[in-house]
Structures are given as structure tokens and as C-alpha cells.
Amino acid sequence: MINIDKETVAKYLFCHPEGGHIPLRYAGQYKTFFLIVLFFLMFFFSPAAKAKSLRIISLAPATTEILFALGLDEEIVGVSSFCDYPEKALSREKAGSFSRPNMEKIISLKPDIIFCTGLEQSGTVVELRRLGLNVFVSDPASMDELYASIREIGLRTGKTREAENIIRGMAEEIEEVKSLQKNAPPGKKPKVFVEIWQSPLMTAGKGSYLDELLRLAGGENIAYDTVRPYCYFSAEQVIKRDPDCIFLTYMDNTDPLQKVGRRFGWEHVSAVRNKRVYNDIDANLILRPGPRAAQGVRELYKRLYP
Amino acid sequence: MEKRHLGKFLLLAVLLFIAVVFAILNGPVRIPFKELFLEGNRQILYLRLLRVLLAAITGSGLAVSGAALQAILRNPLAEPYLLGTSSGAGLGAVLAIITGLSSFFLPAVSFLGALVSMVFVYYLSKRGNRIPVESFILSGVIVSLLCSAVIAFLVSVSPNEALHGVVWWLWGSLQMYDVKLLLIAAAIVIPSMAILYVFSQDLNAVSIGEEDALHLGIKIEKIKKIIFFLTSLITAGLVCVSGVIGFVGLILPHITRLWVGPNHRVLLPASCLLGAVFMIVCDLLARTVYAPFEVPIGVITACVGAPVFIVLMKNRQRGK
Numbered sequence: 001m002i003n004i005d006k007e008t009v010a011k012y013l014f015c016h017p018e019g020g021h022i023p024l025r026y027a028g029q030y031k032t033f034f035l036i037v038l039f040f041l042m043f044f045f046s047p048a049a050k051a052k053s054l055r056i057i058s059l060a061p062a063t064t065e066i067l068f069a070l071g072l073d074e075e076i077v078g079v080s081s082f083c084d085y086p087e088k089a090l091s092r093e094k095a096g097s098f099s100r101p102n103m104e105k106i107i108s109l110k111p112d113i114i115f116c117t118g119l120e121q122s123g124t125v126v127e128l129r130r131l132g133l134n135v136f137v138s139d140p141a142s143m144d145e146l147y148a149s150i151r152e153i154g155l156r157t158g159k160t161r162e163a164e165n166i167i168r169g170m171a172e173e174i175e176e177v178k179s180l181q182k183n184a185p186p187g188k189k190p191k192v193f194v195e196i197w198q199s200p201l202m203t204a205g206k207g208s209y210l211d212e213l214l215r216l217a218g219g220e221n222i223a224y225d226t227v228r229p230y231c232y233f234s235a236e237q238v239i240k241r242d243p244d245c246i247f248l249t250y251m252d253n254t255d256p257l258q259k260v261g262r263r264f265g266w267e268h269v270s271a272v273r274n275k276r277v278y279n280d281i282d283a284n285l286i287l288r289p290g291p292r293a294a295q296g297v298r299e300l301y302k303r304l305y306p
Numbered sequence: 307m308e309k310r311h312l313g314k315f316l317l318l319a320v321l322l323f324i325a326v327v328f329a330i331l332n333g334p335v336r337i338p339f340k341e342l343f344l345e346g347n348r349q350i351l352y353l354r355l356l357r358v359l360l361a362a363i364t365g366s367g368l369a370v371s372g373a374a375l376q377a378i379l380r381n382p383l384a385e386p387y388l389l390g391t392s393s394g395a396g397l398g399a400v401l402a403i404i405t406g407l408s409s410f411f412l413p414a415v416s417f418l419g420a421l422v423s424m425v426f427v428y429y430l431s432k433r434g435n436r437i438p439v440e441s442f443i444l445s446g447v448i449v450s451l452l453c454s455a456v457i458a459f460l461v462s463v464s465p466n467e468a469l470h471g472v473v474w475w476l477w478g479s480l481q482m483y484d485v486k487l488l489l490i491a492a493a494i495v496i497p498s499m500a501i502l503y504v505f506s507q508d509l510n511a512v513s514i515g516e517e518d519a520l521h522l523g524i525k526i527e528k529i530k531k532i533i534f535f536l537t538s539l540i541t542a543g544l545v546c547v548s549g550v551i552g553f554v555g556l557i558l559p560h561i562t563r564l565w566v567g568p569n570h571r572v573l574l575p576a577s578c579l580l581g582a583v584f585m586i587v588c589d590l591l592a593r594t595v596y597a598p599f600e601v602p603i604g605v606i607t608a609c610v611g612a613p614v615f616i617v618l619m620k621n622r623q624r625g626k
Contacts, residue, residue: 097599107353127481
């Protein structure tokens with residue numbers, strides 16, 4: 001195909017042997033004609049330009065949220081089956097599940113860039129790269145890393161300004177929550193236990209992303225000395241450290257207070273006595289390192305300082 | 307005698323051809339026949355070819371080594387994973403991930419693990435110069451239990467979350483996108499199968515009974531060792547590429563035996579072909595039934611294989 005840009009078209013038309021000799025008085029008429037021709041040409045070539053826009057696949061729910069927040073609705077062509085937010089993500093082509101993406105599907109979507117997460121997708125990343133696909137791994141484990149990751153994703157998708165806006169918005173909201181804590185009555189910070197899973201009892205401990213959110217929300221994690229970010233935690237330790245507040249981050253239909261209070265020895269835990277066992281925060285707000293993190297901090301704050 | 311089975315082999319070859327064609331034409335992404343061979347779909351075609359080849363090698367390797375093991379152990383429950391190779395491979399893979407070796411070396415290390423457990427089982431089961439069948443099976447079971455325990459321990463204490471991927475890998479999957487790996491596996495599996503075929507007459511003798519085989523002048527202990535090493539080698543080569551895919555190595559030899567009879571000179575090549583066909587079809591189902599999600603291949607092999615086996619068995623009982 002011959003590449004024609006607007007200027008060459010204009011030059012060609014105006015330098016045409018006939019066009020060049022057009023008397024000045026007719027020039028006005030011809031100009032309108034040329035402009036109409038130009039307009040049509042531009043209109044004709046614009047879909048071609050649009051079709052060349054970025055094609056993005058995101059296999060990580062948190063990154064999907066970031067991409068939609070950056071306004072890349074048109075560019076996102078495929079997501080994993082775990083990507084459920086925002087609602088628009090549900091209408092995108094499914095490229096397999098979170099831990100087992102479907103290579104054939106991914107290739108058929110002809111992506112320019114694929115966003116993955118680190119841990120469970122490390123094998124997938126190797127396989128995708130082996131197939132010569134462009135993979136970007138984003139796996140933030142702290143707020144700073146999350147900001148850096150949003151910035152980097154913005155850079156890769158040509159949405160740097162939008163990325164800065166999101167980061168600023170999040171930072172502002174977190175600052176606001178922090179300043180609200182100053183108004184709270186002085187005294188010790190509420191001690192918190194986060195229950196990621198019930199059997200075996202698992203929590204988010206030292207160095208985890210959720211631990212940082214708790215700190216920002218003004219809580220003190222009782223699992224401050226765990227050997228790894230997400231790990232088992234003994235019920236004895238929970239009873240001994242006596243949390244003021246318990247958050248359950250998994251779906252359960254039973255009443256959280258009853259559920260936890262029924263456990264042997266837990267009835268004397270402060271959180272149970274004061275009826276401060278919560279499971280009503282959307283787990284994705286606090287578990288997914290994405291643009292809704294600041295919202296998650298606010299939700300945590302609301303329950304820590306009722 | 308061979309002529310009697312010529313028709314069956316022809317049928318198997320045709321089935322294999324049909325299975326390969328179907329498996330290449332179908333997949334989670336629907337592409338019309340003509341477009342599949344266009345430049346733009348080259349990579350998808352390539353992926354499907356790789357998978358079909360891997361399925362064929364895995365199915366035939368498992369079926370043949372299952373048949374051979376059932377003969378030397380004279381145990382209908384014998385299967386390629388019985389003698390501990392798969393757990394050894396799993397342990398190797400877990401160690402590779404914990405020590406942070408790149409995923410490039412993972413198959414190599416798991417192959418090494420399989421070989422180590424194979425040698426371990428061999429020395430554990432040896433009584434002087436003999437290897438009683440029972441001690442073979444028991445040492446295999448013990449080594450695999452031990453390896454699984456160590457795997458479970460390492461997964462539970464390791465801070466490395468990537469290990470959870472190992473669990474998936476151990477369950478078996480034919481998702482593999484590395485030609486070199488496939489070629490290496492083929493280079494291990496195909497010659498081993500060929501050597502197994504050379505010993506098919508000896509397998510016939512051993513499967514009758516060790517005493518009778520001895521009277522026939524067969525060096526039975528030597529045969530047992532050779533078959534053990536060959537089948538373990540096949541299993542090790544397959545496990546480190548596609549994980550543990552159950553049912554095929556156990557049931558396919560039985561299905562084939564019901565169909566072509568117990569003569570290993572016919573049984574081994576027949577189970578080789580049938581194994582390949584069966585695996586290709588199962589893999590095709592695994593990746594298309596719930597596309598774009600994949601059903602674990604072991605689920606499909608059991609769901610397809612069990613009814614076929616039951617029907618065959620009932621038919622034979624009625625025939626008697």
C-alpha cells in the first residue's frame with residue numbers, strides 16, 4: 001500500500017499541472033473541493049490508524065484494575081477469569097484462568113503486551129517469553145512498589161499523565177485517613193488480627209502488603225514477627241496477643257462474630273467480647289495491590305476507629 | 307500369527323492418523339481449516355503440533371512401560387508410577403525451585419531426581435543377587451511415600467510461593483512449549499521402547515511365572531533389572547516433561563491385552579499405538595471441553611478410560 005499523508009496529498013493536489021495553473025479567482029472554489037477531498041481521505045485512513053492501537057492482555061486481577069483505571073478500555077482485549085473488577089472486565093475475552101492461562105487463546109488475541117504477576121505465574125511468564133511474546137511482570141508487595149508499578153504500566157501504555165493522577169489520588173486519600181487518625185482519642189493503637197484463611201489459620205504478617213495497609217489505617221498487626229509475609233499462625237498466639245479487632249478476608253455466609261466466638265478459647269479475646277469481628281470489607285480492596293488500595297485503607301480505618 | 311493382528315494394527319494406524327488430524331484442527335480457539343495454515347496462525351499450529359507429539363509420546367511411553375511392568379511384576383495393579391520414579395522427579399523439581407535454579411533446569415533436575423530414586427529403589431529391593439517381586443513393589447511404594455512426605459514438608463516450610471505451581475505441575479499437564487525438551491524426552495523414550503520390544507519374548511516367559519521362565523533358560527533376574535531400568539527411564543523422561551498423568555499406564559495395557567491377547571510381541575506395539583491415540587484424544591478433550599479453561603488431563607483419562615475398560619471386561623466375562 002502506498003503511504004499517503006495529508007501533506008503529500010495537499011502538495012500533489014496543489015502542484016498538479018492543472019491545479020497549478022488555476023487562476024486565482026477560482027482558487028477559492030478549488031480549495032473547498034480540496035478540503036472536502038482531504039477530509040474524506042483523513043476519514044478513510046483513520047480506522048486503519050485506530051486498528052493499530054495497543055492490544056493488551058492482563059492475567060492479573062490487580063493489574064486489570066490498574067489498566068481500566070488508566071482508561072485503557074479499548075485496548076484491553078483479554079483478561080483472566082479471575083479479573084472481575086471493574087464490571088467491564090467481565091465482558092472481555094477470557095484467556096484462561098489465573099494460574100493456567102491458555103496459550104493458544106493468548107496467541108490468537110495477538111497481544112502487543114501481556115501483564116502478569118510474579119508468584120504463581122512465574123512458569124507462565126517463562127512460557128510466554130519463550131513464545132516470543134512481550135510480557136510485563138508486575139508484582140508489588142508494598143505501597144511504594146504499587147505506585148512504581150502503576151507508573152511503569154502508565155509508561156508502557158502511553159498513559160503517564162493518567163498514572164500520575166491515580167497515584168496522586170491514592171496518596172491524597174491515604175494522607176486524609178492518616179490525618180483523621182490524629183483526631184482519634186489518644187491511647188494505644190488497636191491491635192489487629194487478619195485471618196486470611198480459617199483452616200489452617202493463616203494471616204498476613206510482617207512484610208506483607210496487607211500489613212502495610214493496616215499500619216496506614218492506624219492498626220497494629222499482632223502478627224508482627226512472622227517468618228514470611230503470608231503464613232500459618234497459631235490460635236494460641238491469637239488468644240495470647242488478644243487482638244482488639246479481627247478481620248476475615250474470605251467469603252463466608254455465617255455471622256463472623258459467632259463463627260470466631262465459637263472457637264475454643266476465643267470467647268475471651270477482646271475482639272470477640274467487644275463484637276469487633278468483621279468480614280464485610282470487599283477482600284479485593286485489601287488483598288489486591290491495585291488502584292482501590294486507598295479505599296481499602298479507608299475501610300479498614302472505619303472499622304478500627306468506629 | 308502376526309498376520310492375524312495385521313488388521314488390528316492397520317485400524318490402529320488409521321485411528322492414530324485421524325486422532326492427529328482432529329487434534330491439530332481443533333483447539334480452544336476456533337480456526338477454519340484453510341486459515342490454520344496461514345502465516346498469522348503459524349504459532350498456534352506449532353503449539354498444537356507440539357502438544358500432539360507430546361501426547362503421543364507420553365501415551366505410548368506410559369502404556370508400553372505399564373505393560374512391561376505388569377509382566378515382570380506379575381501384578382495387574384503395576385503401573386509406571388508404582389516404582390517411585392515420579393515422586394523422585396517431583397522432589398527434584400521442588401528442590402530446583404527452592405534452590406532458585408532457573409526453570410530452564412527444572413526438567414533436568416527432576417530427571418536427575420527420578421534417576422536417584424530409581425537407583426535407591428533398586429538397592430533397597432535387592433536381596434543378594436535376586437530381586438523378589440514383592441520387595442520391588444514395597445521399596446517402590448516406600449520411596450514414593452518418603453519423597454511425597456519430603457515434598458509436602460518443603461512446600462509447607464518454604465517461603466517461596468512459586469512452589470504452589472509445583473503442585474499443578476505434579477498433577478500432570480501436556481502444556482509444554484519447548485521443542486528441545488520434547489526432543490530430549492523423545493530421545494529417551496523412543497529408544498527405550500524399542501529395546502523393550504526386543505525383550506518381548508522374554509517378557510512372555512516371565513509373565514508365565516519365574517519358575518517356568520527359569521526352566522526355559524531365561525536369565526530372569528537380569529531381565530527384571532533391564533526392564534526395571536528401561537521402564538524407569540521412560541517414566542523419568544516423561545514425568546519431568548508432563549508430570550504425573552494417571553490411569554494411562556495402568557488401564558491401557560489391560561485394554562490392549564483384552565483386545566489383542568497377552569503375547570508381548572503384539573501387546574507392546576499395540577499398546578504403544580493405542581496409548582498414543584488415547585492420549586491425543588484425551589488431550590483434545592481436556593483443552594476443548596471447557597475452553598479456554600483446561601480440564602486436568604488425569605480427569606479425562608480416567609473418565610474416558612474407565613467406561614471403555616468396564617465394557618471390555620464385561621464383554622469378555624460374557625464370552626466365557
